[in-house]
Amino acid sequence: MDGEFCVVCARTDVPLTDGECAECFSKRVPLVTAPERPIRVVCPTCGSRLIRAHWEPTDAGERLTSEDLVPLLVPHPEVAIRRVQWTETGGNRMQRDVEGAVELSFRGLELVRSVKMVVRTEHMTCPTCSRKSGRYYTAIIQLRATLDGPNESAVDRRARLQATWDALFPEMRRPWREALSWKEPLPEGWDVYVTDTLAARAIARLIKARLGADLKETATLWGRKDGHDVYRVTLRLRIAAPPAAPGSARARPVQRHA
Ligand SMILES: [Zn+2]
Numbered sequence: 399m400d401g402e403f404c405v406v407c408a409r410t411d412v413p414l415t416d417g418e419c420a421e422c423f424s425k426r427v428p429l430v431t432a433p434e435r436p437i438r439v440v441c442p443t444c445g446s447r448l449i450r451a452h453w454e455p456t457d458a459g460e461r462l463t464s465e466d467l468v469p470l471l472v473p474h475p476e477v478a479i480r481r482v483q484w485t486e487t488g489g490n491r492m493q494r495d496v497e498g499a500v501e502l503s504f505r506g507l508e509l510v511r512s513v514k515m516v517v518r519t520e521h522m523t524c525p526t527c528s529r530k531s532g533r534y535y536t537a538i539i540q541l542r543a544t545l546d547g548p549n550e551s552a553v554d555r556r557a558r559l560q561a562t563w564d565a566l567f568p569e570m571r572r573p574w575r576e577a578l579s580w581k582e583p584l585p586e587g588w589d590v591y592v593t594d595t596l597a598a599r600a601i602a603r604l605i606k607a608r609l610g611a612d613l614k615e616t617a618t619l620w621g622r623k624d625g626h627d628v629y630r631v632t633l634r635l636r637i638a639a640p641p642a643a644p645g646s647a648r649a650r651p652v653q654r655h656a
């Protein structure tokens with residue numbers, strides 16, 4: 399590298415990438431970032447964590463551990479994270495303020511960068527515990543994509559359907575919300591288990607009305623109780639992705655809730 403020098407600091411005795419030394423680059427570009435308000439999902443029964451679509455068993459219980467936090471970090475592609483020292487700076491049982499001193503290596507440099515997050519904990523029974531406990535439900539709301547929608551990865555599809563659900567959640571009446579039991583992630587979307595069929599129907603109709611979603615109800619015979627057939631109801635909602643551009647073929651007006 400005869401005669402080559404860093405365009406920022408003019409050093410000539412260090413390797414350069416695109417004319418810049420690693421130290422100058424590391425001052426300009428964030429080497430590691432963290433989401434401001436991530437959510438960690440914990441099974442209240444066995445403590446397993448939902449990491450993307452997978453449930454990971456752990457012995458940590460409710461404790462917030464490095465295993466919960468490190469996967470949330472987004473390192474620059476050339477960064478290797480060596481170790482993180484975490485400090486809790488505040489919060490309560492459901493929400494913790496944490497700071498991390500991230501020890502990392504980047505193009506031969508050993509550096510420390512600090513990150514801050516407010517981690518919220520959400521409880522959701524994992525499928526294994528749901529099955530074991532034989533939990534009671536009378537209806538399932540299935541959140542699905544429309545069949546003619548754009549190609550979406552399973553993760554994107556679930557995130558989109560989750561966001562739709564979250565947006566309408568405040569409009570669900572309290573007795574409807576209280577009937578929600580647990581939710582299972584699937585490649586095609588979400589299954590929401592509900593302990594009250596009337597509440598499940600009301601929620602499904604709300605989503606249909608607000609988003610123009612396609613709703614199909616089916617019932618399956620589940621057993622007999624007091625001389626009557628007992629049915630479980632499945633409410634399948636197909637929810638369209640928002641149109642890619644205004645005026646595109648898929649654009650459809652959002653129907654107002656009457
Ligand atoms: Zn430089």
Ligand SMILES: [Zn+2]
Binds near residue numbers: 441442446
């Ligand atoms: Zn569990």
